Amino acid sequence: MVHRLDPLVVRHTHRVPAPGGPAGDGAVAARQFDAALMSAGFKLSTELLEHLSGLAASRVVGTAQRTLRTVREMVGDHVRHNVYFVDFPANVPDTYDFWTRCVAQALADDATRAGTLQQLSTGVVNLLTLPSYGHYQHTWAEMLAHHDELIAAAGDRMTLLHLGGTPEDELSALYLALAASRTPLGEDGLRDLRDLAGHCADGPQPEEIPVRENRAVINLARLTAGHDPLLDTVTDVLRLACAVAGGDVTLQEPTRLRTLPRPVRRTLLAGLDAVVAAAPAKLADVPAHREMWKRLGERLHPHEYPRWPHAADVFAVARGEKTARSLDGRVEELLADGDLTAAVALLRTAPGKLFRSLDRLLRSARTPDERAAVVAAAEQVAPDVSGRVVLSVREHLHNRARETGARRVFVNRRGRAQTADDTRRPVPAPERERLITALDAELRRRLPAAGHLLIDPDALDVALPLSGRATAAGLGVLPRGSLSPVEGELLRFFVYWKQTGRSTDYDLSALLLDARYTTVTWLSYTNLREKEGAHSGDVTDAPEGASEFIDLRLGAVRGTYIVPQVNIYAGEGFEEAEESFFGFMLREGERKGRPFEPRTVRMKSELRGPGRVALPLAFLRGSDGRWRAKWLHLYLRGEPSANRVEGNRVTVATLLRGLVEREQLTVRYLAGLMTDDATTVTLWDGGTVPAGPVTYIGLERPDGLHPRSRVVTPENLRDLIPA
Structure with a gap:
């Protein structure tokens, strides 16, 4: 059981749980392990190498096998990356010459000649009907034979793996760290927390669980282990019911609730009754998820349990048979009546809501006294607001200093992005500066001494990770809005996908923009070669997995921005595919090597978003001529099929401009x-x-x-x- 979860420790902490077992002479095996890791861009720390060298060789080999599987998956080296053009990046043909060659080959084939001639007579040929288009024309081994071995360079990535504690100690520490996270975890983090919570249900528990989604995942593990769930709001019960059904504990996506065993029904109803009995005002949270509560009521049958009348009140509110006014509704009524002072007084009872409303309250104030009252209320409740919210509001106020007319960028919890004109009135400068000063002082007070x-x-x-959903699972991945240096002459993007059940075509593309966000050119399957670089060729089906690459020579790039993107042309979405990920590599000069070399990979991230176009990151050339990566982790809705870089140029440029001009707290x-x-x-x-x-x-x-x-x-x- 412990070995099954060891990969979580390696992925999240870059530590290897210390293997136990008899002492021995494992030095040779440890050095071989280290050498194998280096081929994937990893290395044992001095302490870990010494520890392994003192164990029996069999223990070292077992640890090496598990760890190598994990790190190769982390970097994307667990699959075979082939390319359509066997010599890529050399000898990539001109696009139209290549298409003409495919047509000629189809005409030379007795099976496809008639159909191709018929298409030619109409003036339009569907590339996907040509037998030599879209499918590998050689095996992976044949492709490798065309490439020399990569020569190691000082600039190659080398990620250290450190010595951890015992497997149980490492799993417990990771569980406590994820459970007590002050920022929401991404979907992968929640999944890992679910596995860890089940394993650690009977061990040490966090003193506090600030994020409600984390609490729901932990409550499911507690329920399964026979422990009472931790419930202090009615929504905690609803999230737990969704967790039991295997649904979305964030409550952003609908969950199909199923019939529940009687013991689970009793636990949920008893918990609901206790929450409402202790604080009847919490019934005001029910209308926000009215329909979900109705469906849950059909599964819980609260009328069968008259001993829990307060639980029945929840479903009465959901059905509209009982009224429970929410704080938000009361605030809206006061603002509609023009009573800002009363609205601020009411919001002081919910400090987080007051902070999230500061922009609107300051714009609604009609007099300097009203604005001063808003600021004073914020200063008074600041110690009771979570650090994540304080930082979010601080970042927001900083960006509100920009001139009006800028573009607003909206990103939902799942990375779906859109833009709109910013039509809000400015936040008055004196109050904005006063609030920024107060928030800086509050944050400084909370931070520990650094020594x-x-x-x-x-x-x-x-960028500070104010939400775990502003990033993606993978290696070398940074939060949305981060800037990181790019050192190297050759920049290579890659995408890999493997379809689950139906033919799926992902298209890797790169859009190049100038300083005014105007298109310079692009690389894609419709434009295989430019002075900046080359595309590895279009693959249109991936039953065994498929890869596409783009090579760019940074010194030759015309423009200021490079925006790689993955477009779904046909088939399964990113969340439907068996596997899909994106990354980039950096190389120096004319180095040889395979199209995919793991130790040159600087970043690899999973593609698991809701749209049909993925924008993992962009590359910006600064005034000093140096390139930097700007992390995006965004998805565009796109079209149901046939998404192409040519079709979303304006949308991508507008979105990029809004994100580049926004400043994150770092x-x-x-x-x-x-x-x-x-x-x-x-x-x-x-x-x-x-x-x-x-x-x-x-x-x-x-x-x-x-x-x-x-x-x-x-x-x-x-x-x-x-x-």
């Missing part, structure tokens, strides 16, 4: 708040680390840090968010 702060400069522009901002007269700050240059304990913030944990150091990397960046 010796050791910072990787490349991490300074990483590690740089929070590190500034953590710095005081008692703090020593060192920018780490990649050399020797300090001998004593430090607070380290960086993209990867260095080897040799003091064991009492506090370490923050992208894998646990959420730990920077204050309570």
Whole structure:
């Protein structure tokens, strides 16, 4: 059981649970393990190598097999990446020459000649009907024979794996870290938390579970293990019912509730009754999910349990037989009546709602006294607002200083994005600045003393993860809005997908824009070759998996922005496919190697969004000529089929402009708040680390840090968010 969950520890922490077993001479096996890892861009830390060397060789081999499977999947090296053009990136033909060649081959084939001639007579030929188009013309092994071995370079990615504690200790620590996260987890994080919660149900539990979705997942594990669920709102019960049904605990997507066993019905009704009995005002939360409550009532049969009358009140409110006015509704009535003072007084009882309403309240105020009252109320309740909300409002107020006429970007919980004109009136500058000062002071008060702060400069522009849904599962992935340096001459994108049941065609493309967000050119299956680079060729079916690549020479790029995207031309969506992921590699000069080389991969992220067009990230050329990655993690609705880069150029450019012009709160901002007269700050240059304990913030944990150091990397960046 423990070995089954070990990959979660490696993926989330880059630590290998310390294998037990008899001592022995495992040095040779450990060195072989290290060498195998290096081929995938990973390496054992000094401490981990020493530990493994002291174990029996059989234990080292078992650990190596499990870990290698995990890291190869993390980087995308667990599948075979073939290319349509066997010599890619060399010898990629001109698009129209290639299409003409495919037509000629179809005319030479007795089986397809007549149909092709018929199409030619109409002036239009469907490429998908040509036998040589869209399918690999060679095997993976034949493709490898056309490429020389990659020569190792100093710039290759090398991700360290560190020594962890015992498997049980590591699983418990990871469970507690995810369960107590102050920011919502993404779908993959929730899935991992579900597995860990089941394993750790009888072990140590977090003192606090701030995120309600996490609580629902943990409550399901507690219910399964025979423990009472943790319920303090009526919505906790609804989320738990959705978890039991295997549905969406965020309540954003409809869940098909099923018939529940009688013990589960009793547990849910008893919990619901206790919540309402302790605080009848919580019935006001019911109307927000009225239809879901009605459907749950049909499964719980509350009329069969008269001993829980308060639970029955919940369903009476859902059916409209009993009234429960929500705080939001009462606030709306007061604002509609022009009574801002009373609305602010009411919102003070819900500090989080007051903070989320600050922009509107300040714009609604008609006099300086009313605006001052809004600011004063925010200052008074600030200590009771979660750190995540304080940071979100701080970021919002900073961006409200922009001139009117800008574009607003809306991104929902699942990464679906759209834009609109910003027609709001400005937030008055004096009140905005006063609030920013107050929020900075509140955040500074909450942050722990850093002592010796050791910072990787490349991490300074990483956006704070105010939501785990603003990122994606994978390797080297940063939160939406982050900027990270791009060092290398050759930039290569890749996408891999494997269909589940029906023919599926994903198209990798790259849109190049100038400084005014106007199209310069693009690379895709309709434009295989440009002076900037080349496309590996269109693959239109993936029963055994398929890959596409785009190679770009950064020095030759005309323009300021590069926007890679994955368009679904036909078939299964990103969430339907058996597997789908995107990534990019960096190489120097004229280096050889296969189209996919794992140790050159800088980022690999899962594609699991709701739209038909994926925008994982963009690349920006700064005024200094250097390129940086801007992380997006966005999905566009797109069309049901035949999505192409040519068709969404305007939408992508508009969306990119809105995101580039918006400024996120970053590690740089929070590190500034953590710095005081008692703090020593060192920018780490990649050399020797300090001998004593430090607070380290960086993209990867260095080897040799003091064991009492506090370490923050992208894998646990959420730990920077204050309570």
